[in-house]
Amino acid sequence: MLYTPETAQDAAKYAVGRAAVERYAHDGARLGLGSGTTSAWFVRAFGEKVAEGLDVVGVPTSTATRDLALSLGIPLMDLNDLNQPLDVTLDGPDEVDHDGDMIKGGGACLLWERMVAAASHKMVCIADDSKLVETLGKFALPIEVIPFGWKATRRSIASLLDDLGYRETEIVRRLRDGEPVVTDSGNFVLDAHLDRITDKALLDTNLNWIAGVVENGLFTGIASEIMMASPDGEVRIIDLPHRYAARVPEWRKVSDLDHGRQQ
Numbered sequence: 001m002l003y004t005p006e007t008a009q010d011a012a013k014y015a016v017g018r019a020a021v022e023r024y025a026h027d028g029a030r031l032g033l034g035s036g037t038t039s040a041w042f043v044r045a046f047g048e049k050v051a052e053g054l055d056v057v058g059v060p061t062s063t064a065t066r067d068l069a070l071s072l073g074i075p076l077m078d079l080n081d082l083n084q085p086l087d088v089t090l091d092g093p094d095e096v097d098h099d100g101d102m103i104k105g106g107g108a109c110l111l112w113e114r115m116v117a118a119a120s121h122k123m124v125c126i127a128d129d130s131k132l133v134e135t136l137g138k139f140a141l142p143i144e145v146i147p148f149g150w151k152a153t154r155r156s157i158a159s160l161l162d163d164l165g166y167r168e169t170e171i172v173r174r175l176r177d178g179e180p181v182v183t184d185s186g187n188f189v190l191d192a193h194l195d196r197i198t199d200k201a202l203l204d205t206n207l208n209w210i211a212g213v214v215e216n217g218l219f220t221g222i223a224s225e226i227m228m229a230s231p232d233g234e235v236r237i238i239d240l241p242h243r244y245a246a247r248v249p250e251w252r253k254v255s256d257l258d259h260g261r262q263q
């Protein structure tokens with residue numbers, strides 16, 4: 001089926017999805033496939049290359065992306081079966097700042113997205129230019145929690161946020177059609193309305209120390225490149241230097257990172 005973008009924002013997502021395929025989908029490539037509407041444009045363009053005979057493999061970051069990729073004939077691999085890191089994961093943000101730090105999880109896929117990115121040599125943020133912000137936080141921060149005792153977990157999150165200076169933060173369990181949203185791993189999503197995130201790496205690491213929190217959507221120090229498109233189809237590439245990473249994937253040498261730089 002032929003898909004065409006219908007809005008200006010969609011046109012930008014379409015442009016960046018196609019540009020990402022041109023840049024990274026070469027013969028033999030092993031790619032992490034992001035989730036959400038931007039990534040869907042990327043996956044569709046990737047599917048066209050596969051139909052033309054490109055020899056590639058993908059690891060999806062959600063059941064929705066898995067189903068889309070399978071419908072397009074893209075060969076997939078299970079994350080468990082990787083014996084070396086993926087070349088690159090391409091995924092879209094809900095917000096991205098000039099450091100390449102992101103809020104993710106608007107589609108509730110943050111856990112698998114973070115795991116697949118961590119299993120990749122490189123993570124590239126693909127976005128339309130409406131996603132670029134000076135300061136992260138207007139988009140409510142998704143936090144994936146286990147259903148058992150989720151209200152207790154929410155209290156612990158509220159207490160941490162208060163300690164970190166985010167006063168009386170509204171933290172809402174995400175609903176769809178009146179029912180709790182359940183992630184691909186069977187968990188709930190809490191959305192924390194922070195408005196302005198001031199110490200990104202500190203918040204990222206501390207949230208994950210809370211019992212009951214499975215993952216949070218504040219992706220700090222993960223992207224090493226942003227590909228960003230405007231509705232007229234122009235794509236620019238923003239390279240991000242090595243910098244402080246709150247959580248270092250096992251195959252990225254700690255010595256390669258600049259631990260002198262604070263965020």
Ligand code: 5RP
Nearest residue numbers: 036037038105106107108109
């Ligand atoms: C899903 C995500 C998405 O990647 C994020 O919500 C961006 O989505 P879109 O490309 O539709 O704007 O994090 O959990």
